[in-house]
Amino acid sequence: MADTHDFPDIQERLLALEEAFADRNGYRFKKALSELRRSIKMRANAVALAQAEILDSRKEIERNRKQCVDLQAKLKTVVDRFEGSFTAFEKFRKAIRVVELMRGHEDLPAVLDRIKDLFGLRAVSLLLDAGEYAPFEPPGARLAEAGALRAKLAELMPKGAGPGPFMGSIRAVPDPEFFFGQGFCAERKVLLLGSCFIYPLRDKFSPQKLVGILSFFDSNPDRYTSEKGSEFATHFADILGYTIVDVTDRKKAERLREDVERMTRHDLKSPLTAVLTLPQLLRRDGNLTERQNDMLSLMQHAGYRMLNMINQSLDLYRMERGVYELSPQMVDILPILDNISGELRGVIEASDLALDVVVRGRPRQDGDAFAVRGEEMLLYTMLSNLIKNALEASPPGQRVAVTLAEGRTLDVAVHNAGAVPASVRQRFFTKFATAGKKDGTGLGAYGAKLIAETHGAKIAMATSEQKGTTVTVSFPKPRTPANAQTNTNTNTKAKMPPAAGRG
Known part of the structure; x- marks a missing residue:
């Protein structure tokens, strides 16, 4: 610090003062004393300045430390959110894979149970339009009229809320048993604390058409709130709804195919009866050569084979489905x-x-x-x-x-x-x-x-x-x-x- 402010060394001033006092030289004594005072003042100023700089440095260090602590906390929050999002993404990816493997309505109970386990939910419920799905009696799903589905959704979500999901406390749901099944409200303590996700399922070919409602319930009140994002859950729900529509359309096509094949087989058998009867009538008249008899035998044999093929057409269809006995x-x-x-x-x-x-x-x-x-x-x-x-x-x-x-x-x-x-x-x-x-x-x-x-x-x-x-x-x-x-x-x-x- 002395080099910075360039003031004389105090020891040298003291020595000069002692010599002036020994020679009894008043002028020299006063001059040495003045220089000593100036040096002491300069040293004091330098010390004060150094202390001020040290204090400022300490304050800056403290500010930097606090900023580091804040940054560490924010970074931890970001990492936790990323890990949570990644974990949630992995769960939804597995759940989507489970849904993609669904081949028929009979797979629904296993799919819903797997979703419940993957997401750690207290309850998972699927409501479907009775007018569309009652003929298929899908296991694992409950049925309700389309009008009732729309009415309950309108009661749950105001018109201004848009077509998105409902996310909030179960206490905010007017009729929880409609969405989660009869007897759901029996667990009062759970209902007072839990939160839910309720989403209308749409037909991918006709988005205005309501397919059903998918509902999740969790005992954690903070699991589903209006402030949180729902991209994963809504995307998954859309995929489940689309898969149900695809499975149902395929089921309808299979039934239509069976009806057409049944009618076709019936219509083909009528003219085939004449083909099988004609050789017998020709043989009764006699006067046939050996070659003609052979040709009639071939015709009759081909007719019987066609009859067997008609009868077996449904069997081949069952083989495709893996249900042939x-x-x-x-x-x-x-x-x-x-x-x-x-x-x-x-x-x-x-x-x-x-x-x-x-x-x-x-x-x-x-x-x-x-x-x-x-x-x-x-x-x-x-x-x-x-x-x-x-x-x-x-x-x-x-x-x-x-x-x-x-x-x-x-x-x-x-x-x-x-x-x-x-x-x-x-x-x-x-x-x-x-x-x-x-x-x-x-x-x-x-x-x-x-x-x-x-x-x-x-x-x-x-x-x-x-x-x-x-x-x-x-x-x-x-x-x-x-x-x-x-x-x-x-x-x-x-x-x-x-x-x-x-x-």
Whole structure:
């Protein structure tokens, strides 16, 4: 500090004063004394200034410390909010995933219970429009008339409140039992403290249409307040409402499809009766050649097959939904192949093709049998689709082979020399996958896959330009004794229509 203010050292002034006093030099004494006083004053001023600077520094340090404490508190608040938002986001993300997995109204109870657990809620309630959802009887949800839903929402939220959710104390709800169910108000202590979130669900295609109301209740009075944001909750509620609408629309479409198929089957059976009756009438007149009798047999067989296909159309639909109940028996594949060969004789002859059957590594012989466990007509449909596809995809003059092999599984493989187009190889067994066929529907391989999986079998396709295409169905081996299989095979053969020919 002395260097800063540049004043003389006090010790030097004192020494000069002593010398002046010893020489009794009054002028010198006075001058030394004056300089000493000036030095002391300068030192005192410097000390005072230093103390003032120190005090200011201490005040500045204290202010900085307080600012640091405030910043730490604010930062902690921000971090806590971020972590809380992130945790809430994760919970809502999981809840949205649960809703997205909903496939039918029957999943609603599990979805609501999962939401309740994820969000740690005391109660979750779903009200739906009775006029729209009563025919489906959705479990886990309560029903109310659309007018009652609108009236209760209007009573809860004034017109100026907008279409958003209600968030506040449960005491502010005029009729809690309407939103949360009968008996909810029995827990008085909880109701006096809790808070709730009540949100109207809208139809995503018609936002003005009210679907229902989703309500959350929590014992914490600060969980849902008008000051807090509700973006996550409202977004989740919208997704739940949209999913319910989608599930319901799909249910309506399924019912409509069933009605149309039922009417179609009924309408098709009437003209089919004439197709089945006509061969019998022609045979009564006699005077038919062997070739004509064969043609009538083919026509009658095709009619019976069409009748079976009509009856099985609903079964295939049930397989799609995974609700088909299989009634399996031991079925010999070889008589089925005989009937398919006779039915497809026209396709075989038109393209100069041949249909070979190989049983356990050698050409088929009389007395051979190859039995799997399943339903005869379903197996007939599956193999007919696969063989017909193979014949249509085979180059003219080639041979289509059906190979029956027994190992760890019972394998039925259909091979042709043609290759599956690259555009459909990855989706060969999917619905409506077709290429290169003018009238192809893309349902043959798809139906075969449904039937195979319904029988607990695995189906696979391998194709290349060099080796052609092979579709293999691998059935699990039955556990019945060999002699029981033989007896069952004999009885099963009698169920098929008479073979029209052998390929």
